[in-house]
Amino acid sequence: MEGQMRGVGIIGYGAYLPLRRIKTSLIAAAWQKEGKQIEKSLGVKEKSVAGLDEDSVTMAVEASLIALERAGIDKTKIGAVFMGSESHPYAVNPSTTKIGEILGIGHDYFTADLEFACKAGTAAIQIVTAFLLGGQIDYGLAIGADTAQGRPGDALEYATAAGAAAFILGRKQEELIVMINDFCSFNSDTPDFWRRSGAKYPSHGGRFTGEKAFFRHTLAAAERLMKKTKTKAGDYDYVVFHMPNSKFPCKAGEMLGFNQKQIKPGLIVEEIGNTYAASSLLGLCAVLDQAKPNQRILLVSYGSGAGSDAFSLTTTAKLTKKQKLGRNYKSFLRKKRYIDYVEYLKLTEAIRG
């Protein structure tokens, strides 16, 4: 297989979504806006909301437990933990050591927190893969998790959501359920979306977040990867993008030559919103839950500021058995509880008692 990275890949994966949801129409009604129009324009019907006692660390642990169950390894053999988020609970004090301690993986692991907006989770996968390729570790844990923040009344408020995805990666061929064939990254200094140190909510450049930001980087990373791996859109069974809304990933897919059959299984934003660093990774979890052996997946994340990571993946025959272990992504969609806008403001700490 082209560019196959000497038997490195995924051996376990796990998704986590909190219980609560709020509908786009309720948020719109609070601001006297037309809910149906916004829902249609964004392609987001509802979004996930973390509980007051949940944060990126707790959600990352929940996803990691499922990934560990699927991987079936001795957790003390994990030699690296990297987590990407825009909502690490501390500005200084790593999320990963709390995750490592709660999971009980011991003390012997390489680790750091990562930030690159919504592509920090895929950056974690790249770093863990590099440690595996270098022979420094046998297994690593890569996580994308966020409790995304949107300013009340701002356009972002309709989509910013909470969730986590975790991947155990390894380098024993016989354990791999997904092979990482190759990956690449395309980056530039683009001020499309930012949150200054100490600010509670992010700011953004409105329509500047489209063509010059999301599309430029997503398309460039995907095109570079397909050139590097000598593949084209038709060679893939699935494609998963970062999902700030429904329209952007669909349009990017069409521009690259993908069809709806390839795009739809990983397009999850309509029911959960934009989970930032977990977005494309949760899309990947949704695809892995249904993929068959020897199917190809193109994964392309996007992080504001800006950059895209693209991965060429191939499932193995071992995936089918692992799909049956642990909680699957769709089970989180079935178990949910709707909240109103006041409870939403309370849970996001926009109002306090």
Added chain:
Amino acid sequence: MGVGFPARIWREAKKEYQILGQEGRLLYWTTIKFPGEGYEQQVPYLVGLIRLDRKKVIGGQLVNWQGKQLKKGMKVVSVPRRMRANGQEEPIRYGIKWKVR
């Protein structure tokens, strides 16, 4: 030593993490309407007694219980959660709560 004191958080949390992911049975529960320090934003919340095995019964806060008809003997599972709010500047105390299945 205050509840937010780093050494206390470090000592207490390590013991709790050991029961992460364990299942138990709900024995008794009550609703807290007048909370302890750091739990003000979570009111009302439930605390319960959970039987882990024949010898061990443990107390803890219940999560994901709204809208459910709680019954003695219901299965619960331990999940990671933030335990209390210690203000914007104190360290975060993570621990275990019990999710109603």
